[in-house]
Amino acid sequence: MRTIDGSxxxxxxxxxxxxxxxxxxxxxxxxxxxxxxxxxxxxxxxEFRLVDALFRGGMRATKEFRLQHGIPLQGAxxxxxxAPVRKAYEDxxxxxxxxxxxxxxxxxxxxxxxxxHCGKPLRTPRASFCAACGEPVHRLNERDQEAER
Numbered sequence: 001m002r003t004i005d006g007s008x009x010x011x012x013x014x015x016x017x018x019x020x021x022x023x024x025x026x027x028x029x030x031x032x033x034x035x036x037x038x039x040x041x042x043x044x045x046x047e048f049r050l051v052d053a054l055f056r057g058g059m060r061a062t063k064e065f066r067l068q069h070g071i072p073l074q075g076a077x078x079x080x081x082x083a084p085v086r087k088a089y090e091d092x093x094x095x096x097x098x099x100x101x102x103x104x105x106x107x108x109x110x111x112x113x114x115x116x117h118c119g120k121p122l123r124t125p126r127a128s129f130c131a132a133c134g135e136p137v138h139r140l141n142e143r144d145q146e147a148e149r
Contacts, residue, residue: 028093032120034131035105041093042108051088055104058082112137 033040043051057069058081066072071080082100089103090096098106112122117135129136 029108031108031111032132033102033106034123035102040106041095042106042111043089043092044108047092048107048109051085051092051103054084054088055082055100058085058100 028041029044030039031042032038033042066081069084071083085100085103086096086098089098089106093106110124112125112127114121115130115133115135115137118130118133120130120132122137123131127137
């Protein structure tokens with residue numbers, strides 16, 4: 001793939017470009033992240049599984065994990081241990097410079113549906129009000145859902 005100015009970009013395939021900036025794939029879901037306080041590309045469950053495995057490996061920091069990812073055994077910093085997590089997220093989303101702990105919050109399934117009033121995603125699927133605008137969430141109970149069927 002090439003950027004607007006015609007230069008080649010290293011990650012093949014899944015990313016698109018605008019004004020020389022790497023952007024998420026066109027099918028990547030972008031949602032408001034409450035932690036980042038901005039719209040961020042979110043991971044679906046398959047993508048999250050990959051990133052989560054890398055994160056868990058960094059947490060274990062086992063000799064095998066370090067050797068597999070080329071991290072030296074002596075003096076392996078936290079930054080180095082989680083480099084595979086950051087790299088995978090950047091490859092999947094086009095968004096670099098994201099801390100590994102933040103990446104673990106960029107999972108579609110931890111957010112609720114968009115608020116009917118302001119459009120921002122609810123902070124959780126079970127939220128009772130919108131954290132952005134305070135709008136109460138009106139959910140149908142099981143009996144009402146059955147009556148609608």
